[in-house]
Amino acid sequence: MYKSEQLAYNIKQLIENGSLKANEKLPSLRDQVDRSGLSLMTVLNAYQELESQGLIYSIEKSGYFVAGIFSPLIPSNPNPTVALNAKVKINSLVFKYLKSIQPSEVVPLGSAFPNHQLLNPPKLIQIMGQLTRNRQNFEQNNNLPPGNFELRKLIAQRYCMQGIPTQPDDIVITSGCLDALNLSLQALTKAGDYILLQETIFYGAWQIAERLGLKVVTIPEHPQEGFDIEAFEQAIQTYPIKVCWFMLNCHNPIGFTVNEKIKFQIAKLLHEYQIYLIEDDVYEELFYRGTKPLSMKYFDQHNLVLHCSSFSKTLGSTFRIGWVYAGKFSEHIQHLQLMSTISANTLMQNALVEFISNHHYEKHLRVLRRNLEKNKRIFFEYFKKNLPAGCEIHNYAGGYFLWLTLPSHISSMTLYEHLIQQNIGVAPSQLFNVQHAQKNHLRINCSFAWTKEIEMAVKQLIKYMSKLQN
Ligand SMILES: Cc1ncc(COP(=O)(O)O)c(C=O)c1O
Structure with a gap:
């Protein structure tokens, strides 16, 4: 163990055994x-490690404090088991939910995308404007699969900078991350195959599994580490798992980031059991403590990981540009792409080449992370002061979601259904977890500036929670 890990461990023990109390200054x-x-x-x-685990928080010029109402534990299934969900049925619920939060008058606390005022950087819009004025840019067809070479080169360089040897030909540009995930799962499975998911996961995973007719095995979240390595090993020993789909950095919806030791162990087991991993890393740039967390791709010595990401959460969801580090599956994925989306938007790929190669992306990311952290802290402080007793807030250093745990008798679906009538959107846990016991959590999008409208919406949410509690 490194000395910093030892110190973090010692402080963590003091917090967990109550020697250090909530809000006590370190x-x-x-x-x-x-x-x-x-x-x-x-x-x-x-x-910083303790802060990233949500055990302590910092206040500028005041120091570090033990986190309060905020729970250091990841909410997990009260009866944690590896579970088989042979017939997944979630598409209708997700469809109904996404339709309901779409109207512009709905306060977007349930949205999966960051505040668009922090995205769509003016420099990128300017570059797009310049490109659209040149007719030739519409006539190019050199951006067909695997996508614009210069963009793939820039993405490959970003992997190399993280210590992951990458060639442009390893990368396939897709129409957003969901397309990358979809194509990857389609390339690696056929109907009836077993796949392994985290028990609480982005609903897109459930939807794609449903569409492809896959059998889904789930492993519960680990209350401290986020990822339960023992449950993982048990699942792959019990079921003939072909592919895993995990999200280990700034997890959506909960928010945790899994540590490197566990990632290393996952890679070892993947190799031992010869299982592929589709890694959803769409929030990889939105950490805001210390250095960027490593992806599973970093630990993958045997080409078993297909790493998927996009620019949707950092530049704008409407651009629809993502990618997969496909490696030896590049050809197969391109074939599938030519039978579905054909290619990602050409003009946008060209604009991104100019935007990234002129160093605007890094500058934009720095400002974005700062703003997301600032906005989330305001939400966190408000919830901490005002949430009724019995609720917990799970807050991690990255992304823009807070995950709230409500007392177990309150269904977050009831809350959602009530609030949407008042044009307030919140994301209930039933969208991310099909286990019946996991129905009392909410995901709140905290990327917005704290306006009167947001405050009113949060007040309504808390008021209704208190009513349900009594
Ligand atoms: C965890 C996760 N993965 C993938 C996606 C899809 O990203 P994209 O919009 O780039 O397709 C989302 C979007 O909400 C997401 O939250």
Whole structure:
């Protein structure tokens, strides 16, 4: 164990056994250095690790504090089991939900996309404007699968910078991340195959499994680590799993990021059992503590991981540009693409090449992360002060969602159905988890500035929660 991990572990023990109380101030970095004899960097790393796990929080110029109402534990199934969900049926529910939150008058606390005011950077719009004025840009057809070479080169460079050797030919450009995930699962499975999902997962995974007629095995979340490595091993020993689909960085909807030790163990087991992994890493750029978390692709020595991502959460969901690190599956995926979406938008691919190669993307990401962190903190503070007793907030250093746990007798579906009548959208846990016991959580999109309208909507949400509780 590194020294910073040891220090983080010691502090975590003190929090979990109650020696350090909610909102208690931790020793300053300097004091901790003096007490422990460790370097400032080591102490800082330990504090940042605890912050990323949501165990402590920082206030500018005041220091670090133990998190309050906020639960260090990931809400998990009260009866954690590896479960087989042979016939998945979720498409109608997701369809109805997405339709209901679409109208512009609905307050978008249930949306999966960040506040569009933080996206669509003016420089990118300007580049698109310039490109649309040149007729030649509409006549090119060199962006057919696998997609624009220059864009694939830039994406490959970004992988290389994270220590993942990548060639442009490993990458296939797709129409967003969902297209990448869809094509990958289609390439690796046939109807009736077994796949493995985390128990709580982005509804897109359930939808695609339903469409492809797959048998879904799930593993429960681990209350501390997010990912339960023992349940994973048990599942792959019990069922003939062909493919896993995991989200391990800034998980949607819960928000946690799984540590590197566990990612390494997952990679080892994938190799041992020869199972492919489709990695949904669409929030990979939205961490905001320390360095960017590593993807599973980093730990993949045997080409078993298909890494999927997009620009939807960082630049804009309407651009519909994503990619898959397909490696040896590139040809197969291109074949499937030519039979479905054909190619991703050509003009947009050209615009992204210019935007990224002129270093506008990194600058935009820095501002975006800062704003998302700031906005989420305001929501968090408000919920912390005002949520009725018996509720918990799960807050992690990244993304823009808060995951709320309500007392177990309250169904988040009832809350959603009531609030949508008042044009307030919230995402109930039934969209992400098909286990009946997991019905009392809500995902709240906190990427918005704290306006009067947002405050009113959050007040209504809390008021109705309190009413249901009594
Ligand atoms: C976890 C997750 N994966 C994939 C997607 C799909 O991303 P895209 O809009 O790029 O298709 C979303 C969108 O909400 C998401 O939340």
